[in-house]
Amino acid sequence: MGVSKDAMKLVANNKKAYHDFFIDEKYEAGIALHGTEVKSLRLGKCSVKEAFVRIENGEAWIYGMNISPYEKGNIFNKDPLRVKKLLLHKAEINKLAGKMAEKGFTLVPLQVYFKNGKVKVEIGLARGKKLYDKRHDIAKKDARRETEREFKVKNL
Numbered sequence: 001m002g003v004s005k006d007a008m009k010l011v012a013n014n015k016k017a018y019h020d021f022f023i024d025e026k027y028e029a030g031i032a033l034h035g036t037e038v039k040s041l042r043l044g045k046c047s048v049k050e051a052f053v054r055i056e057n058g059e060a061w062i063y064g065m066n067i068s069p070y071e072k073g074n075i076f077n078k079d080p081l082r083v084k085k086l087l088l089h090k091a092e093i094n095k096l097a098g099k100m101a102e103k104g105f106t107l108v109p110l111q112v113y114f115k116n117g118k119v120k121v122e123i124g125l126a127r128g129k130k131l132y133d134k135r136h137d138i139a140k141k142d143a144r145r146e147t148e149r150e151f152k153v154k155n156l
Contacts, residue, residue, distance in 0.1 A: 030087035
């Protein structure tokens with residue numbers, strides 16, 4: 001039992017979100033799940049690559065979050081792609097709804113993790129990147145990689 005309760009165990013990460021969007025703000029949300037879904041998450045069987053968040057009737061919902069069925073769950077397993085409710089404070093939901101009403105803002109899940117034994121989803125308030133922004137980021141990454149390579153060669 002050497003693991004501390006505060007330990008954060010990452011289940012799924014969405015690196016693509018950082019490539020496709022500028023992340024302005026991040027929020028931590030709980031998620032309403034069924035037992036077999038939590039067991040599947042403990043085994044790390046989750047993907048948020050295609051997922052997105054919508055706010056409907058004052059509630060936040062996550063679409064396209066894939067939680068693979070738990071192999072020992074048989075009849076208790078739920079649809080892997082079912083829409084799941086995110087648990088946020090009313091004030092946070094209202095703030096996010098206001099931001100999303102502005103042009104170009106969307107909500108994307110950034111990562112899924114366990115915190116104090118509870119499943120949490122980090123969502124980001126994001127603005128879409130244009131193609132030239134992505135090219136700029138790639139060029140920066142390539143330049144950094146090139147300088148690191150030169151540095152290694154010089155120090156051999």
